Amino acid sequence: MDVAVSATAAARCPHCAAEVTPGDVFCEACGKQLVDGAVPPARVPGAPAPGEEIGGLGGASGVLAGALEQARTAPPRRPGVRAVDLDLEALPAACTVCGAAIAADGYCADCGAPAARPRDHWSEQPAPWVALVCDRGQRHAINQDGGAIAASEEAGGFAALVICDGVSSAARSELASLAAARAARDVLAEPRPLPASAPVSVPGPSAGDSADSDDSGAATVPMPVASRPGGTTPPSVAPSVPPSVPPQGSTSVQSRSSVLAAALRDAGAVAQAQAVRAASDPPEDNPPACTFVAAALDATTLVVGWVGDSRAYWLPDEGIPLQLSTDDSWAAEAIAVGFSREEAERAPQAHSITRWLGRDAPDAVPRTLARRLDTAGWLLLCSDGLWNYRSEAADLKDLVTSVAVETGAEPLALAEALVAWANAQGGHDNITVALARVG
Amino acid sequence: MAQFSCEVYQNEFLPEGGTDVHAVVTITCSGAGEAGQGGDDAAEIIIVDTSGSMQGDRIQAAKAGAAAALDQIIDGTWFALIAGTDGATRAFPYANAVSAMVRMEPGARAAAKDAVSRLVAGGGTAIGSWLRLATRLFESVPQATQRHAILLTDGKNQSETAEVLRTSVREASGRFQCDCRGVGADWDVRELREVATALLGTVDIIPAPHQLAEAFAGLMRQAMGRGVAEAQLRVWTPQGARVLFVRQVSPQVEDLTGRRVDVDPLTGGYPTGAWGDESRDYHVAVQLAAKPVGAEQLAARVKLAVGGQVVAQGLAKALWSDNDALTTRINPEVAHYTGQTELAAVIQEGLAAKAAGDDAEATAKLGRAVQLARETGNEEATAKLRKVVDIQDPEAGTVRLRRDVSKLDEMQLDTASTKTSRVRR
DSSP, rough: OOOOEEEEOOOOOOOOOOOOOOTTTTTTTOOOBSSOOSSSOOOTSSOOOEEEEEETTTTHHHHHHHHHHHHHHHOOTTTTTEEEEETOOOSSSSSSTTOBOTTTTBBTHHHHHOOOOOOGGEEEOTTTTEEEEEEEETOSSSSEEEEEEESSSSHHHHHHHEEBBBBSSSSTHHHHHHHHHHHHHHHSSSSOOOOTTOOOOOTTTTTTOOOOTTOOOOTSOOOOOBTTTSSSOSSSSOOOOOOOOOSSSSSSHHHHHHHHHHHHHHHHHHHHHHHHHHHOSOOOOSEEEOEEEEEEOOOSEEEEESSSSSSEEEEESOOEEOOOOOOOBHHHHHHHTOOHHHHHHHHTTTOOOOOOOOOOOOOOOOOOEEEEEOOOOOOOOOHHHTTTTOOHHHHHHHHHHHHHHHSSHHHHHHHHHHHHHHHTOOOOOOOOEEEEEOO | OEEEEEEEEOEEEETTTEEEEEEEEEEEEEOOOOOSSSSSEEEEEEEOOSSGGGTTTTHHHHHHHHHHHHEEEEEEEOEEEEEESEEEEEEETTTSSSSSSSOOOOOHHHHHHHHHHHHOOOSSSHHHHHHHHOOOOHTTOTEEEEEEEEEEEEEOOOSSOHHHHHHHHHHTTTTTEEEEEEEEESOOOOHHHHHHHTTOOHHHHHHEEEGGHHHHHHHHHHHOOOOBBBEEEEEEEETEEEOOOOOOESSBOEEEEEOOEEETEEEEEEEEOOOSSEEEEEEEEEEOOOTTTTTEEEEEEEEEETTTTEEEEEEEEEOSSSHHHHHTTTOOHHHHHHHHHHHHHHHHHHHHHTTTTOOOHHHHHHHHHHHHHHHHHHHHHHHHHHOOOOOOTTTTTTTEEEESOOOHHHHHHHHHHBBOOOOOO
């Protein structure tokens, strides 16, 4: 399979040559900026140069070609941060059924079996401590989930995880979801300076959860007026609302989290632009749409952002597991304004998502939540193809723990096993799982 | 440069355990140009029946027809004229000419017309001998890859055995295409249809001699508009599959199944002759081994190859589903041409039964024909059936054989039976 890899070289400060933490934007030793946004990333030997052909587009539509175009222009990255873009449209050379050649029309030249579609099941692991697995599931004809991750080589450095779940009632949502996820990932992985006034220091261990520094926090959610039926449909809504502790950490954590939160909103805007781009011209009645959940984390700070019902969970090894995101679904929003859970979930539109990315999005700005990272655990992002079967954070934690007994703590093996588990539950929807091991 | 396009009409959904995939494939050619203009030469032979029965109006009309056809032959085309009786005579170029065929140019056209005017009717009818001479003449111009003849007769093949005719047709097939026309009501539709079918041509009736010139001019104009000398229909089917049939279904029904030659172990080739700017429909049926619900398999790649190069391809697919709403849907094109193919068969079988005196069988078959012609919107067939049967209930297909039927009307119904109407899209 053709792979385009872009990464920056070893994590050393170009000004004083001191070793720097992957993901940092400023040198801890000399304080100078580590990467100029205009500097193109170094090439990995054997990888195609920026702008080089990734692989045959094999009948890709103009929209998709556009999405690939986006992916293939290697964007600037934080030092040491890697991302892997598979060519998910490439035809495999051989038939998975009989081994004969695949013809240009996408079918086996011998037995007529359709070529395996890379998009049906794929994974990314740009660094050993993160992984993403995306799968068609059992019931859907195509995989409309998309996802993208980037991470520094060293565990405990910087990582960006993005999942977008294409709304199946709209055509070509699979183009929107993949393009949106990749574009958002690229924005999150861009070098981004901290505010000049912010001193860079590691916060003390006494600092608690950092505040939700966002202005559109989960506490005050208006009753939804728009809804999108037939989209991704949660059967239940997790009761756990992330605790919102008033700011009490050091200013550096606040600075880091506000920088990451700003990056997340920028990523959301770019993802929305990509989702809009997937719409046809002239515009259709039901344009492509997708959800959005993203996380950006460095050694001490985690920020998540979301639009729709794809979720982010924090599953600490010790302590209380949390669902960090709050679904933008009719039921979740009804509960938030005071309806009883029972009342809200009985409503026929309970499972409709109320916000999404796409040309007809009523509000595509991600809600964000920041958190200090001070214990070991798993950051898990997923589409409803997984959480439909284990919605509560505590249940999901139990699942991860029991699956990890078999797979160990290797993120890719664990993510594959979680996807396989969801498929074994029926695989009613596309399934995407992204994991980062913290601590 | 000729351009080909291909469209596939089918319901790709099969029920659980379903095996048969039907698809109608429309192949359209545009920009074909003119015969002999694409690098290779074209050759035309006009074969005129000059047997004794042609005396009078018919020979005069045949001469007018041959002259009208000569006017349509493009300069540069190799051509010859054959006068057919119980033997075959090369009427032009004259017997003492150095070459068996000559290139058309104004002088040759005038000389050929002069030869036409000298044709005299007398003798028997041995169509096989005419075809054998045509085969020999075409062989004298190997540089002409596009070869076509028009054959006119007014009678049955009485001066040679059926076996001789069959052998002659077999020897001619693949060497040239031949459109056959019968004038009057004394020739045998089935006999001439066999000749035309084997030689990738059409058969039709010219009821009255005065219609002959126009018919011949039209045939030759059409032949000259075929700028693609030869194309091969190719049907790929997957390992383990069986081709149930390959039929041309428009503009007329022609079963191609038995004409298969292996292109490779999975691909059969079927000759389609020369192409002009036109559109032809093919009905392909393939039997697969059933696969589980949810599985997909390519059932056929239907291609057109010109000079060994594939110029168009369409895909027929199979998708096994447990959704009845999908699997029970019948594709309109497939339904239409299935009906049209049955229509051609029941008309021919009904007329054969009538000729054999089996009125019950004839009534049943022609009744079914009335029903099918109505269902498939084939108004030409309905109009021609009306001359042979009294229609009592077109929906139920109840008819009564007419007693006052003219032979000409029966033959017109017979020759028109394979002409299909197109699907109203």
